[in-house]
Amino acid sequence: MTIVVGFVPTKEGRAALARAVEEARLRQSKLVVINSNRGGRDYDDDTSQTAEAELQRVTDELSGHGLELEVRQLVRGNEPAEDLIAVANGTDADLIVIGLRRRTPVGKLILGSNAQRILLDAPCAVLAVKG
Amino acid sequence: MTIVVGFVPTKEGRAALARAVEEARLRQSKLVVINSNRGGRDYDDDTSQTAEAELQRVTDELSGHGLELEVRQLVRGNEPAEDLIAVANGTDADLIVIGLRRRTPVGKLILGSNAQRILLDAPCAVLAVKG
Numbered sequence: 001m002t003i004v005v006g007f008v009p010t011k012e013g014r015a016a017l018a019r020a021v022e023e024a025r026l027r028q029s030k031l032v033v034i035n036s037n038r039g040g041r042d043y044d045d046d047t048s049q050t051a052e053a054e055l056q057r058v059t060d061e062l063s064g065h066g067l068e069l070e071v072r073q074l075v076r077g078n079e080p081a082e083d084l085i086a087v088a089n090g091t092d093a094d095l096i097v098i099g100l101r102r103r104t105p106v107g108k109l110i111l112g113s114n115a116q117r118i119l120l121d122a123p124c125a126v127l128a129v130k131g
Numbered sequence: 132m133t134i135v136v137g138f139v140p141t142k143e144g145r146a147a148l149a150r151a152v153e154e155a156r157l158r159q160s161k162l163v164v165i166n167s168n169r170g171g172r173d174y175d176d177d178t179s180q181t182a183e184a185e186l187q188r189v190t191d192e193l194s195g196h197g198l199e200l201e202v203r204q205l206v207r208g209n210e211p212a213e214d215l216i217a218v219a220n221g222t223d224a225d226l227i228v229i230g231l232r233r234r235t236p237v238g239k240l241i242l243g244s245n246a247q248r249i250l251l252d253a254p255c256a257v258l259a260v261k262g
Contacts, residue, residue: 019256026157103251111247119242119250119259120234125150128250128257 001029004088005097006036006080007058007071009051012099012131019129020097021062030068032091033059036076036083081117089123097127132160135219136228137167137211138189138202140182143230143262150260151228152193161199163222164190167207167214212248220254228258 005020007013017033024031035055055071062069074083088096098118100111111119119126136151138144148164155162166186186202193200205214219227229249231242242250250257 100250111242111250115250116242119231119246122261125261126259128259130253130256 001027002032002091002093003027003029003095003097004032004034004084004091004093006034006084007051007055008080008099009054010099010131012101012129014099015129015131016097016099017058019127021067023095023097023127024067027094029094030070030091031062032087032093033069033071034074034080034083034087035071036074036078036080079114079117081114081121084118085121085123093124095125095127096122097129099131100128102130132158133163133222133224134158134160134226134228135163135165135215135222135224137165137215138182138186139211139230140185141230141262143232143260145230146260146262147228147230148189150258152198154226154228154258155198158225160225161201161222162193163218163224164200164202165205165211165214165218166202167205167209167211210245210248212245212252215249216252216254224255226256226258227253228260230262231259233261 003020003024005016007017020031023029033055035052059069059071072087076083084096096118098115100115115128134151134155136147138148151162154160164186166183190200190202203218207214215227227249229246231246246259
């Protein structure tokens with residue numbers, strides 16, 4: 001069994017990763033963490049470096065805890081949804097975990113396009129976790 | 132722990148219920164099945180009776196399998212999303228399971244309003260399963 005999660009250095013991205021780790025332990029599944037990067041102009045900036053440092057820290061924390069973990073760096077110029085779905089298809093994943101922003105009391109009733117696309121196009125079940 | 136699922140007698144509704152049962156077994160959680168009915172004109176029609184008969188069959192099948200199961204009939208005139216979220220809040224649920232229709236190759240990129248509302252307003256994680 002395989003669980004796929006996209007890494008994003010935001011509150012909801014961290015919530016998704018934490019939940020994906022829990023689910024991988026519960027199901028004794030392999031966990032594939034995708035660090036999706038569109039490349040181009042933003043690739044070398046501070047945000048990107050901070051994200052990679054955080055991902056490295058997380059990976060170090062998780063390794064040695066009996067979890068089968070794989071981290072994939074993708075710089076294909078794709079939208080995160082495309083990368084996630086491609087990897088879910090390629091690994092024959094059983095579950096994708098995504099993070100959703102909490103809606104503010106006056107927040108508009110709309111989901112982000114990446115979340116919608118993953119929910120609609122995923123080849124497997126999708127677990128949506130609030131940040 | 133509690134898992135909440137809405138019962139709908141469709142392909143995706145059955146997929147959601149089957150997955151909710153699996154998850155309840157995996158997590159040793161209580162399963163609350165909501166049969167949400169808006170009431171009014173359609174309440175006594177054939178569709179409604181067929182749905183209730185199917186739900187009864189499913190409940191009979193599940194009972195005696197060591198699963199803590201509760202079936203709630205709700206006729207409050209609410210949208211299914213409202214009922215599901217109210218019950219998730221009231222039972223302090225850990226997970227809501229919903230069914231999503233598979234998108235056709237030419238299908239529009241949009242999620243149903245009930246699904247969007249549940250994803251955005253759920254007090255817990257939401258597992259979306261394809262029908």
